[in-house]
Amino acid sequence: MTSLLVIIVLVLLAIALWQLTKIFDLTQVGSTSDNTEIATDKDNNIQGYLMFGFLAFIYIFTIYGLIKWGPLVLHTPASAHGGQVDNLMNITWILIFIVQAITQVLVHYFAFKYRGKEGQKALFFADNNKLEAVWSIIPAVVLAGLILYGLYAWTNIMFVDEDEDTVVIELYAQQFNWKARYSGEDNVLGKANVRYIEGVNTVGIDLADSYSQDDIVVTELHIPKGKKILFKMRSQDVLHSAYMPHFRAQMNCVPGMVTQFAFEPIYTTAEYRELPFMVEKVANINALRAKKSEALVAKGEPALDPYTFDYLLLCNKICGASHYNMQMKIIVDTPEDYQAWLKDKATVVNEVKASLAAPAATGDAKSIDSSSAKKDDVAVMAAK
Amino acid sequence: MSAEGHDHAIDHEHEHHHKDTFITKYIFSIDHKMIAKQYLITGIIMGIIGVGMSMLFRMQLAWPEESFKIFNILLGDKFAPNGVMANDIYLALVTIHGTIMVFFVLTAALSGTFSNLLIPLQIGARDMASGFMNMVSYWLFFVSSIVMISSLFVEAGPASSGWTIYPPLSALPQAIPGSGMGMTLWLVSMALFIASSLMGSLNYVVTVINLRTKGMTMTRLPLTIWAFFVTAIIGIVSFPVLLSAALLLIFDRSFGTSFFLSDIYIAGEVLHYQGGSPVLFEHLFWFLGHPEVYIVLLPALGITSEVIATNSRKPIFGYRAMIMSILAIAFLSTIVWGHHMFISGMNPFLGSVFTFTTLLIAIPSAVKAFNYITTLWKGNLQLNPAMLFSIGLVSTFITGGLTGIILGDSTLDINVHDTYFVVAHFHLVMGISALYGMFAGIYHWFPRMFGRMLNKNLGYVHFWVTAICAYGVFFPMHFIGLAGLPRRYYTNTNFPLFDDLQNVNVLITTFALIGGAFQLIFLYNFFSSIFYGKKSVMNPWKSNTLEWTAPVEHIHGNWPGEIPEVHRWPYDYSNPNHEEDFVPQNVPMKPGEQALHH
Numbered sequence: 001m002t003s004l005l006v007i008i009v010l011v012l013l014a015i016a017l018w019q020l021t022k023i024f025d026l027t028q029v030g031s032t033s034d035n036t037e038i039a040t041d042k043d044n045n046i047q048g049y050l051m052f053g054f055l056a057f058i059y060i061f062t063i064y065g066l067i068k069w070g071p072l073v074l075h076t077p078a079s080a081h082g083g084q085v086d087n088l089m090n091i092t093w094i095l096i097f098i099v100q101a102i103t104q105v106l107v108h109y110f111a112f113k114y115r116g117k118e119g120q121k122a123l124f125f126a127d128n129n130k131l132e133a134v135w136s137i138i139p140a141v142v143l144a145g146l147i148l149y150g151l152y153a154w155t156n157i158m159f160v161d162e163d164e165d166t167v168v169i170e171l172y173a174q175q176f177n178w179k180a181r182y183s184g185e186d187n188v189l190g191k192a193n194v195r196y197i198e199g200v201n202t203v204g205i206d207l208a209d210s211y212s213q214d215d216i217v218v219t220e221l222h223i224p225k226g227k228k229i230l231f232k233m234r235s236q237d238v239l240h241s242a243y244m245p246h247f248r249a250q251m252n253c254v255p256g257m258v259t260q261f262a263f264e265p266i267y268t269t270a271e272y273r274e275l276p277f278m279v280e281k282v283a284n285i286n287a288l289r290a291k292k293s294e295a296l297v298a299k300g301e302p303a304l305d306p307y308t309f310d311y312l313l314l315c316n317k318i319c320g321a322s323h324y325n326m327q328m329k330i331i332v333d334t335p336e337d338y339q340a341w342l343k344d345k346a347t348v349v350n351e352v353k354a355s356l357a358a359p360a361a362t363g364d365a366k367s368i369d370s371s372s373a374k375k376d377d378v379a380v381m382a383a384k
Numbered sequence: 385m386s387a388e389g390h391d392h393a394i395d396h397e398h399e400h401h402h403k404d405t406f407i408t409k410y411i412f413s414i415d416h417k418m419i420a421k422q423y424l425i426t427g428i429i430m431g432i433i434g435v436g437m438s439m440l441f442r443m444q445l446a447w448p449e450e451s452f453k454i455f456n457i458l459l460g461d462k463f464a465p466n467g468v469m470a471n472d473i474y475l476a477l478v479t480i481h482g483t484i485m486v487f488f489v490l491t492a493a494l495s496g497t498f499s500n501l502l503i504p505l506q507i508g509a510r511d512m513a514s515g516f517m518n519m520v521s522y523w524l525f526f527v528s529s530i531v532m533i534s535s536l537f538v539e540a541g542p543a544s545s546g547w548t549i550y551p552p553l554s555a556l557p558q559a560i561p562g563s564g565m566g567m568t569l570w571l572v573s574m575a576l577f578i579a580s581s582l583m584g585s586l587n588y589v590v591t592v593i594n595l596r597t598k599g600m601t602m603t604r605l606p607l608t609i610w611a612f613f614v615t616a617i618i619g620i621v622s623f624p625v626l627l628s629a630a631l632l633l634i635f636d637r638s639f640g641t642s643f644f645l646s647d648i649y650i651a652g653e654v655l656h657y658q659g660g661s662p663v664l665f666e667h668l669f670w671f672l673g674h675p676e677v678y679i680v681l682l683p684a685l686g687i688t689s690e691v692i693a694t695n696s697r698k699p700i701f702g703y704r705a706m707i708m709s710i711l712a713i714a715f716l717s718t719i720v721w722g723h724h725m726f727i728s729g730m731n732p733f734l735g736s737v738f739t740f741t742t743l744l745i746a747i748p749s750a751v752k753a754f755n756y757i758t759t760l761w762k763g764n765l766q767l768n769p770a771m772l773f774s775i776g777l778v779s780t781f782i783t784g785g786l787t788g789i790i791l792g793d794s795t796l797d798i799n800v801h802d803t804y805f806v807v808a809h810f811h812l813v814m815g816i817s818a819l820y821g822m823f824a825g826i827y828h829w830f831p832r833m834f835g836r837m838l839n840k841n842l843g844y845v846h847f848w849v850t851a852i853c854a855y856g857v858f859f860p861m862h863f864i865g866l867a868g869l870p871r872r873y874y875t876n877t878n879f880p881l882f883d884d885l886q887n888v889n890v891l892i893t894t895f896a897l898i899g900g901a902f903q904l905i906f907l908y909n910f911f912s913s914i915f916y917g918k919k920s921v922m923n924p925w926k927s928n929t930l931e932w933t934a935p936v937e938h939i940h941g942n943w944p945g946e947i948p949e950v951h952r953w954p955y956d957y958s959n960p961n962h963e964e965d966f967v968p969q970n971v972p973m974k975p976g977e978q979a980l981h982h
Contacts, residue, residue: 010849014849014902017848047844092793107782122698124960125701127702143789194654238553284884307883315870
């Protein structure tokens with residue numbers, strides 16, 4: 001409704017301006033000069049004031065935006081390194097706002113202040129090396145600071161110490177869903193390649209690899225709070241990007257290679273839901289959803305479910321028609337809950353065995369040359 | 385050189401004897417001024433299509449999966465049954481919108497129009513070094529536009545893997561229908577486009593180096609020419625790399641090679657590809673893709689420099705610093721491409737290097753911004769529509785450029801990469817800024833192109849509505865990006881998490897629709913003024929550069945007699961030694977007058 005009002009107001013404004021131009025044109029009917037399309041003192045005056053008005057518009061719009069939309073942006077980071085990212089972000093924002101505030105004033109105020117008048121002459125001021133030096137060196141120094149802080153943080157986040165105690169989990173992307181593979185007791189992921197995909201072995205694990213024996217594949221990601229998680233990422237078809245905004249984490253999943261990203265979650269899902277900003281955000285979302293539901297119910301459609309917060313893993317690299325719906329729920333548990341959840345999950349090896357034992361229908365896939373060899377492997381494993 | 389100029393004049397007398405037919409004058413013309421107009425009008429038509437597409441997908445984003453009759457009319461029953469936009473056509477629309485706006489409008493139409501129009505006229509040459517190659521360049525661009533448009537009509541729909549066409553998505557029709565015939569036509573169109581662009585660029589470089597009139601030293605060139613010259617060089621360096629990427633992609637698609645593909649399981653089968661890497665494609669693509677930003681932006685900044693100096697009645701501040709910063713930006717632009725790939729899976733160490741080079745680019749950019757501001761200071765500003773668009777450019781260039789400090793920093797990029805924050809950033813800093821530059825150029829040089837004036841009051845309305853809507857669209861977009869909303873989502877309704885962003889999306893779309901609709905005022909002004917505009921005088925803006933010394937009516941060879949000789953730099957505005965507040969470049973130095981630049 002407000003947008004309709006905005007449209008109407010702007011359309012009326014446009015009509016008013018249109019009529020104004022007509023009046024201007026009419027007042028100039030008598031003049032034969034060819035210079036009527038060149039700014040006159042009157043034009044300079046009007047446009048100068050409008051420039052000043054535009055400055056006010058930018059300022060008011062910025063402040064309005066900060067108040068109205070500021071609360072929408074990602075809040076408290078849910079990972080250990082996230083604080084560092086947000087800190088750097090805040091420093092950068094302060095710098096940006098200072099520069100923006102000053103330069104926009106200068107641009108628009110000068111446009112207003114020095115609007116042209118007949119007979120006035122501009123200042124002939126062509127060069128000043130000192131000034132040039134000032135506005136080369138100041139940005140250089142400021143940027144040097146930002147670069148140093150940025151590189152320090154980047155190195156901390158991206159380079160994972162081999163000896164560090166991490167939980168290794170694979171994120172597996174395909175059109176249009178995510179899977180997670182847990183490395184099990186040995187904390188080492190078994191070898192994998194799309195050429196091993198067959199039946200219930202949907203992520204292509206090499207079942208012959210000794211590290212594969214305890215691997216578990218699930219469709220809902222659980223991670224323990226307070227432990228560093230090392231995600232190894234794969235994709236089976238096109239580029240995807242594993243984006244976990246609340247953890248300030250993102251990495252592309254590239255077919256043909258394994259990429260990685262590591263972070264330590266510091267709030268369980270339950271704790272994060274209780275943070276004051278989140279309570280407020282969810283209440284706001286639910287108010288919006290309730291309103292939408294009313295409209296839906298009136299049309300005879302089912303109402304929307306109320307929303308509870310969950311961390312999400314989103315796909316953030318265009319990957320096909322259903323890219324917009326490629327997501328996986330992430331649940332951060334306490335370490336105990338995490339262990340309890342993981343304990344009763346079946347390993348892929350066992351799932352494959354179960355599917356082979358079941359009606360032979362799944363067993364006769366002979367499309368891949370190595371399938372018989374692999375079945376032998378399974379038999380060997382079963383013998384163990 | 386003056387003697388040579390005289391010879392040309394005699395040649396030119398000759399030319400009058402054989403008459404121009406309609407075809408040689410308006411269609412297969414080799415006259416740079418006509419070719420400029422052809423580029424401009426083709427570009428405007430492409431612009432209407434590109435902007436129109438954005439209106440459609442903005443409506444889908446604001447009112448997801450609602451039925452609009454216009455969708456059904458424009459997209460047909462297949463892609464908009466009952467007026468509801470389908471998800472694959474949404475991706476096609478954003479893909480083709482990006483392709484058309486970046487390449488066809490802001491590269492070809494911007495450089496093609498103003499490099500062609502201004503290089504010979506401002507350096508004092510009778511035409512481009514090779515008029516024929518110039519003509520071929522335009523017609524290749526025309527054919528490439530036709531191929532791109534025709535790809536909209538193929539059965540499975542046009543290319544829809546984003547304008548960056550990352551494989552494997554762009555390589556496999558199994559992955560998305562648009563990667564079939566639509567993608568083939570996209571690649572063919574781009575190959576033609578690149579050939580066209582290279583011919584144009586070579587011509588610009590050769591012309592600037594060889595055909596300057598007597599006295600026109602490199603440091604007396606207007607900044608427009610410096611910008612076009614350097615832009616052409618960047619194009620020559622980087623466009624061939626995109627061509628090679630496109631060729632390798634064609635090989636992968638059609639001949640079974642594995643340059644970019646490896647280990648793929650799709651639609652229930654393992655494909656034979658092995659050993660390639662999509663990351664290689666990203667490197668090749670962005671080796672063009674980033675310089676491309678400056679191919680788009682530098683001409684706009686060049687135009688702005690000229691328009692701001694003329695209308696401020698003041699020399700552009702720091703002429704040499706401006707040239708140095710153009711050169712610095714050009715050099716740096718070729719070594720920063722990796723900032724599009726911080727999270728592509730490349731070695732994080734490379735991320736550090738690219739963060740460093742990327743943030744360096746802020747320094748020459750800051751120099752340019754502050755020099756513009758200083759040029760305005762104590763000027764006698766003639767606030768013509770061209771001047772408003774130039775001031776608007778400085779404003780959006782700063783607003784959009786500043787958020788580049790966030791995106792260029794690998795640490796911060798992690799969380800805003802591929803969100804609407806990026807969309808907001810690059811639309812302001814390169815989309816809107818370059819469009820403003822183009823509008824400034826059109827308003828300023830329209831009299832030079834068509835011998836008539838554009839209506840200034842319509843120009844004012846056009847600017848103010850556009851300026852408010854540009855901020856209205858892209859300023860709120862930063863916030864939804866910072867909220868973590870990924871770009872290229874057909875709808876966000878599957879994420880209750882983003883439900884509170886929907887109102888912002890409606891506001892953005894409202895501004896977009898109004899801003900888009902008001903471009904009609906410009907179109908009306910443009911096309912009606914070609915025929916009915918007030919007749920222009922020879923030098924309406926009292927400018928110093930040589931193009932305003934040529935007669936209003938276009939003639940082959942530009943000047944009827946000798947080519948004017950240049951005696952001074954182009955920015956002698958309000959020079960205290962002279963009565964008038966402008967001193968054209970062809971006015972000889974007074975006895976004892978000191979040259980500022982030579």
